[in-house]
Amino acid sequence: MSDAPAVPQAALTWAARAVGPRARVRHVRRLPGGTHAATHLLRIAPPKTEVVLRRFPPRDPAPAREAAVLRALDGLDARAPRLLAVDPAGRHCGAPAVLTSRVPGGADIRPADPEAAARRLGAALALVHAVPRARLSGLRDCMAAARFSAQRAGERTDEGPAAPVVAAHEERLARQPRVLTHFDYWSGNVLWEGSALSGVVDWSGAGSAPRGLDVSWCRLDLVLLHGPVLGHAVADAFHAAYESAARTEVSDLVLWDLFALRNAYRSVTTWLPNYHGLGRTDLTGEDLRARHTAWTAARLHAWRKGRS
Incomplete structure (x- = not known):
């Protein structure tokens, strides 16, 4: 054995x-x-x-x-x-x-076609968020958990370029309608059989929160995996597929992206073992930091443009 x-x-x-x-x-x-x-x-x-x-x-x-x-x-x-x-x-x-x-399939964070994989990620997340709201009773509040998790990981939620914007609008995000939220929806927590997404695993952090929490977290992961050019296109393909499958828009997407970036500001380099464990040994802590920084700059630019 x-x-x-x-x-x-x-x-x-x-x-x-x-x-x-x-x-x-x-x-x-x-x-x-x-x-x-x-x-x-x-x-x-x-x-x-x-x-x-x-x-x-x-x-x-x-x-x-x-x-x-x-x-x-x-x-x-x-x-x-x-x-x-x-x-x-x-x-x-x-x-x-x-x-x-056991759900059949295996993890794969090195897809041959990243945009096609991202579209399947989006459709699967829409299925999660479609779970009837009546079943959410008693589940934890993932908005509160996000702040607690960041603090436990050594984060200060008032640090980083995205923090002031998020702090000014976090209550607005928290008031959005709730769905069943995975809380750690990234490429390593889904399973594949060939090109088909066969399952979603690791539900220990799940609870209730607005849909933007999961969407923005997965978008950040896709940028970290695929870099500042391809990653942005892949993140957008994921978002478009999600909205199509969910038949609704993600309100305040740019703000949600900044929310995810703020929560990962200090800890992003500590995610490296997760990526290495699933075969992305080419990534370094410097890569993760640089990609996080570039995504932050891009989303802050989008935020300011949208308010001008």
Whole structure:
């Protein structure tokens, strides 16, 4: 059973019991990407199935939040995992954990056709945001979480060129209608089978917020991945496809872009391991900083032009 020592036996036993009384874990494999949780693919039989175990740091509330979100998603037309079990206090797994079905496919942040991939990213996000609002009850406020997450990462939300503009208009953004929000919608949190987007994963941060939060966060990621020229075109292709699929406009898009840039102002270079883990070893911390700076300048220019 490869990679088995990385997962406590008690956690494997718990996972198997969630599948069936006679089930046993036959194979364990660490999955790439992400730094928040240790993620493993478990092959279990009988019945023969594959599940995903994600274990979080001690006292992390993410598994309980993710369980609530997965119930609200109800499979997302087979594009989101199904909840199998949750161990919020780590009583069985030695750390807070969530067990889900496996969505087919794999991560791919090096698409042969970046604009086509971005259009599929936009359509998939529209599907997320179409989850009925009645299911959002009890989910966390992602606007408040965005500020808290930035502060926990060492950010000061009053720093960076975008900060003054965002501070002056943040309440306006927060008053916009809420949708089910992924909160970390980027290219590494979707799965592909060939050129088809097969699933959206990592729901531990999800909650409710205006649609612009997810849209602007993904646009920033696309610029970081593809650079200041291609990246801008890819980000615009994503946005156009999203609005077409959602059948609505994203209000205050430029301001939302500045919101994402402000929240990532200090931490953007720390994302490098996520990109390297998924094969973009060509990127450097200097690349991420330069692309963040160029995108900030472009969006501030758009903001000033729109107000002139």
